[in-house]
Amino acid sequence: MTTRNRRHLPFFVYGTLRPGQPNHDLFLRGRTVSEEPGRLPDAVLYDGPGYPYAVEEPGGELSGELVTARPQTYDRLLLELDALEEYVPGDPRSLYVRVERDAVRRRDGAAVRAWVYLAGDVVAARLRTDGRRIEGGDWRARGQPGPTVP
Structure with a gap:
């Protein structure tokens, strides 16, 4: 895998960037090649103030979409998503961290390497x-929001 291809990974989205959610149209509409259902193993979902946080936990699983960005929009989209998620590389105060995961699963069960935004260490x-915690790991099926964590 070349450095460019390694860097241009798809994104696994599980919250407000999913189709039908508020940030999908703002950030992804017209900028993707494909969007398909996916699952992220070994993570659980927590309710945040209007958006979810994924936290690593063995045995958990999240529902979401595997999003492949158009090559010509990738670099700008990556910067915009980092800003949306308040991710600053190397900053321990980041709300989220962008990590590479090898085991995001497509509907057919195939494993895909993808970027995932997980809760930063302090937040987690x-x-x-x-x-x-959002039981079942699906943001869209969470029911009524409960108390949030500041």
Whole structure:
């Protein structure tokens, strides 16, 4: 795999960037080659203030979409998504961290390497202690929102 191809990974989205959610049209409409259902193993979902946080946890699983960006829009989209997720590489105060995961699953079960935004370390620790977990790992099927973690 070349450096360029390694860097141009698809994104696994599980919250407000999914089709029908508020940030999908703002950030992804017209900028993708494909969007297909996917699953992320070994992660659980927590309710945030209007958006979810994924936290690594063995045995968990999230529902979402595997999104492949158009090559000509990729670099700008990556910067915009990092800003949306308040991710600053190397900053421990980041709300989310962008990580590479090898085991995102397509509908047919095939494993795909993709970028995933997970809760940053400080946020993840707080969620594990006081957060409201979304059972079933599907943001769209969460029901009524409960208390949020600041």
